Amino acid sequence: MARARTVYRCTECGADHAKWAGRCDACGEWNSLVEEAAAPSGAAAGASRRKGGAASLGAGGRVVEAQRISGIARADSARIRTGVAEFDFVLGGGIVPGSLVLVGGEPGIGKSTMLLQVAAALEAAGTPTLYVSGEESALQVKLRADRIGASAQLVPFLGETLVETVIATASRRAPAVMVVDSIQTVFTGDLEGAPGNVGQVRECAARLMRFAKEEGVAVLLIGHVTKGGGIAGPKTLEHIVDTVLYFEGESSLDHRVLRATKNRFGSVDEIGVFRMTEGGLDPVANPSELFLAHHSGPAASGSAVTALIEGTRPVLVEVQALAAKAGFGTPQRVSTGFDARRLAMLLAVLERRAGMPVASLDVFLNVVGGARLGEPAGDLAVAAALASSVHDRPIGTRTVFIGEVGLGGEVRPVSQVERRLAEAEKLGMKRAFVSARAAHARAPRSLEVRGVHGVADVIEALAT
Numbered sequence: 002m003a004r005a006r007t008v009y010r011c012t013e014c015g016a017d018h019a020k021w022a023g024r025c026d027a028c029g030e031w032n033s034l035v036e037e038a039a040a041p042s043g044a045a046a047g048a049s050r051r052k053g054g055a056a057s058l059g060a061g062g063r064v065v066e067a068q069r070i071s072g073i074a075r076a077d078s079a080r081i082r083t084g085v086a087e088f089d090f091v092l093g094g095g096i097v098p099g100s101l102v103l104v105g106g107e108p109g110i111g112k113s114t115m116l117l118q119v120a121a122a123l124e125a126a127g128t129p130t131l132y133v134s135g136e137e138s139a140l141q142v143k144l145r146a147d148r149i150g151a152s153a154q155l156v157p158f159l160g161e162t163l164v165e166t167v168i169a170t171a172s173r174r175a176p177a178v179m180v181v182d183s184i185q186t187v188f189t190g191d192l193e194g195a196p197g198n199v200g201q202v203r204e205c206a207a208r209l210m211r212f213a214k215e216e217g218v219a220v221l222l223i224g225h226v227t228k229g230g231g232i233a234g235p236k237t238l239e240h241i242v243d244t245v246l247y248f249e250g251e252s253s254l255d256h257r258v259l260r261a262t263k264n265r266f267g268s269v270d271e272i273g274v275f276r277m278t279e280g281g282l283d284p285v286a287n288p289s290e291l292f293l294a295h296h297s298g299p300a301a302s303g304s305a306v307t308a309l310i311e312g313t314r315p316v317l318v319e320v321q322a323l324a325a326k327a328g329f330g331t332p333q334r335v336s337t338g339f340d341a342r343r344l345a346m347l348l349a350v351l352e353r354r355a356g357m358p359v360a361s362l363d364v365f366l367n368v369v370g371g372a373r374l375g376e377p378a379g380d381l382a383v384a385a386a387l388a389s390s391v392h393d394r395p396i397g398t399r400t401v402f403i404g405e406v407g408l409g410g411e412v413r414p415v416s417q418v419e420r421r422l423a424e425a426e427k428l429g430m431k432r433a434f435v436s437a438r439a440a441h442a443r444a445p446r447s448l449e450v451r452g453v454h455g456v457a458d459v460i461e462a463l464a465t
């Protein structure tokens with residue numbers, strides 16, 4: 002087979018090199034050269050410059066029709082609903098035909114399981130799919146399908162890693178949705194590098210993108226994220242693909258969160274929550290239950306609940322704090338699921354504005370269930386959890402805290418208070434602390450809403 006000409010391109014400055022080198026001699030960057038396929042008609046560009054004139058600049062191209070934007074059909078109506086509701090939800094209502102979706106995540110998190118379930122649900126509804134795997138043998142995929150259920154048996158399977166064969170086969174079968182597991186195992190014969198290196202990963206993704214667009218086949222790519230690097234991760238593909246989904250979770254816990262970080266066809270704020278069971282992934286319709294620690298017996302001190310907005314959905318999340326007398330040296334500040342600098346700020350505010358002696362204490366903060374407190378609305382719950390731990394006085398699990406804490410110790414209102422309160426009521430909360438400026442919010446009747454001006458008010462109220 003005649004190989005296409007390849008070049009080594011610097012990912013920093015874009016300079017081309019005929020041979021690989023450890024260092025780009027154009028910009029001096031180390032380890033930045035990546036093998037790429039050279040443009041097929043490399044001669045055309047040179048020729049046009051010699052001849053001159055606008056017509057020759059387009060040599061090798063052909064004249065095509067442009068169309069008015071008003072004449073373009075909207076894709077919404079044509080979205081493919083997979084039947085895995087949480088997956089559709091995160092995508093913004095289903096898979097857009099002809100789109101390229103990257104599903105990233107650490108090995109073992111459940112990417113193959115989820116996409117096999119998606120393919121199975123599609124097949125069961127009569128939508129043709131193709132599941133391509135270079136990761137696992139047919140037998141391994143069969144064993145997974147046996148766990149997932151009967152519909153997974155319907156999915157056509159292709160064990161193949163050469164991207165040309167994958168595309169040729171998919172082109173013949175014409176599925177509506179194709180899964181490629183994973184982008185790090187497929188390769189093209191046109192490049193010499195091993196599967197998984199940056200050049201291979203980018204070239205294969207680019208070809209699958211062209212295939213998706215030209216034939217209208219939605220392609221779902223699996224991409225492994227590795228902590229240590231070594232193989233090219235999904236980061237190098239984010240700009241190529243239409244949609245990037247990340248599948249995350251603590252592998253020791255059985256729930257998984259699917260999040261969109263880029264979406265050309267929808268919002269990126271939605272999350273989908275699943276639970277890994279013996280029979281595949283189960284969607285979790287009410288994520289709040291997952292993020293509240295289940296207490297048996299009396300509540301412990303140092304724990305407080307807040308209501309966050311994840312995408313469009315309110316979710317209750319529990320924060321746990323533990324303040325203990327420090328040994329020698331600088332006190333430790335360890336925070337999981339909450340920004341460490343924001344914790345330092347809240348501690349300073351508690352010390353100065355509420356007279357709480359925290360400077361000499363070790364402080365540990367943990368957001369339950371691997372959730373993240375990314376919104377300032379969680380500040381008040383963090384402050385309350387810290388105060389509860391310092392005074393060793395439990396708050397009880399029926400109180401929710403919603404508010405941002407400012408440097409002056411003031412409690413500020415946050416967006417969508419009413420929806421947060423409604424979620425709190427749904428999960429059996431009895432009392433809510435919000436900013437006094439938000440206390441007029443329409444609240445469910447069974448919830449006692451207390452407006453506060455500063456963190457000191459909250460601490461005082463909790464002490465009585």
Ligand code: TYD
Pocket residue numbers: 106107108109110111112113114115145148149277278279280281282
């Ligand atoms: P997998 O989908 O292979 O992960 P990835 O493709 O992201 O590497 O899932 C791997 C884990 O999920 C593995 O530890 C086994 C577990 N699992 C279940 O607990 N239940 C199931 O039904 C399946 C299929 C897998």
Ligand code: MG
Pocket residue numbers: 109112113114136182
């Ligand atoms: Mg896998």
